[in-house]
Amino acid sequence: MNAAPVQRGVALITALLVVALATVAAVAMASRQQLDVRRTANLLQGDQAYVYAQAVEDWARVVLKRDENKQVDSLDEDWAQQLSPIAVPGGQVNGFILDLQGRFNLNNLLNSDGQLSEPDLNYFRTLLRNLELNDQLTAAVLDWIDVDTQTRYEDYGDGAEDDFYLSTDVPYRAANREFQSISELRLVRGFDAEVWNKLAPYVCALQGRVALNVNTAAAPLLQALSEDLTQRDAEQLVEERGETGFERLDAFANSPVFASRPLSQAQQGNLAINSSYFLVRSEIGVGSARARVFSVLQRASNGATTLTRTQGTW
Numbered sequence: 001m002n003a004a005p006v007q008r009g010v011a012l013i014t015a016l017l018v019v020a021l022a023t024v025a026a027v028a029m030a031s032r033q034q035l036d037v038r039r040t041a042n043l044l045q046g047d048q049a050y051v052y053a054q055a056v057e058d059w060a061r062v063v064l065k066r067d068e069n070k071q072v073d074s075l076d077e078d079w080a081q082q083l084s085p086i087a088v089p090g091g092q093v094n095g096f097i098l099d100l101q102g103r104f105n106l107n108n109l110l111n112s113d114g115q116l117s118e119p120d121l122n123y124f125r126t127l128l129r130n131l132e133l134n135d136q137l138t139a140a141v142l143d144w145i146d147v148d149t150q151t152r153y154e155d156y157g158d159g160a161e162d163d164f165y166l167s168t169d170v171p172y173r174a175a176n177r178e179f180q181s182i183s184e185l186r187l188v189r190g191f192d193a194e195v196w197n198k199l200a201p202y203v204c205a206l207q208g209r210v211a212l213n214v215n216t217a218a219a220p221l222l223q224a225l226s227e228d229l230t231q232r233d234a235e236q237l238v239e240e241r242g243e244t245g246f247e248r249l250d251a252f253a254n255s256p257v258f259a260s261r262p263l264s265q266a267q268q269g270n271l272a273i274n275s276s277y278f279l280v281r282s283e284i285g286v287g288s289a290r291a292r293v294f295s296v297l298q299r300a301s302n303g304a305t306t307l308t309r310t311q312g313t314w
């Protein structure tokens with residue numbers, strides 16, 4: 001006699017459970033769909049941002065090619081002007097070209113035969129000191145790029161090879177080859193964030209020997225040409241080059257600044273008044289997607305080719 005109400009109760013609970021389960025499933029499906037839509041939009045916007053970055057690179061190629069005087073490159077030229085932000089559907093595009101030869105190439109420190117390049121070594125150590133950094137950091141940089149695994153630059157500081165890096169908390173090996181990217185410096189012994197922030201604006205990582213363009217190099221890079229140059233001397237060189245730059249390297253070398261300490265032939269061989277390597281930096285925002293793309297371009301007489309293209313850093 002009591003069985004019927006109990007059964008009805010169980011049926012009601014079962015029905016409620018089914019409704020609850022169906023509701024949960026429906027909500028899960030709807031939110032999953034929303035997530036899919038969002039994810040697809042992110043992917044699309046990310047791709048779109050990357051395509052815009054390639055367009056900035058194309059713009060850079062055209063501007064660099066249109067430069068009428070490729071024998072002289074200075075900071076008043078069209079390529080050196082920042083692109084005004086451009087509005088694009090759903091976002092904004094920013095871009096500029098930077099002369100990589102207005103920086104010191106870390107890979108100049110060793111000659112192609114693997115031997116130390118004395119003028120570059122002196123230059124780099126002076127640059128570090130001028131930036132109020134310890135010039136003893138040099139040894140670890142040399143070990144990082146030389147092919148062997150011996151620390152052998154005691155005169156220039158504490159070196160570091162595999163035995164040092166393999167004993168760190170997160171072990172890794174030394175590159176033992178040229179820098180491919182300046183961000184590699186962060187892995188080199190002694191190059192913490194503070195050192196990196198000070199040095200990064202003045203260095204580049206190009207393959208082989210690359211001359212410094214005295215028309216685009218910042219004052220601290222000019223000051224490092226001789227140990228005795230002062231900040232004032234470097235500022236005078238910047239004043240002398242003016243907006244249009246030196247039209248001949250002789251004119252730079254004959255500056256009164258060098259009267260009492262002439263630049264050696266080897267030093268002059270490391271200098272130029274024009275450039276072939278440029279960095280194109282583009283920052284794109286489309287919807288919620290952001291892309292920061294760095295392209296290294298090499299300019300020749302018939303146009304510019306892309307050597308590397310990276311996101312985030314270069």
Ligand SMILES: [Ca+2]
Pocket residue numbers: 067068069070071072073074077
């Ligand atoms: Ca030019």
Ligand SMILES: [Ca+2]
Pocket residue numbers: 142143144145146147148149150161174176
């Ligand atoms: Ca090494």
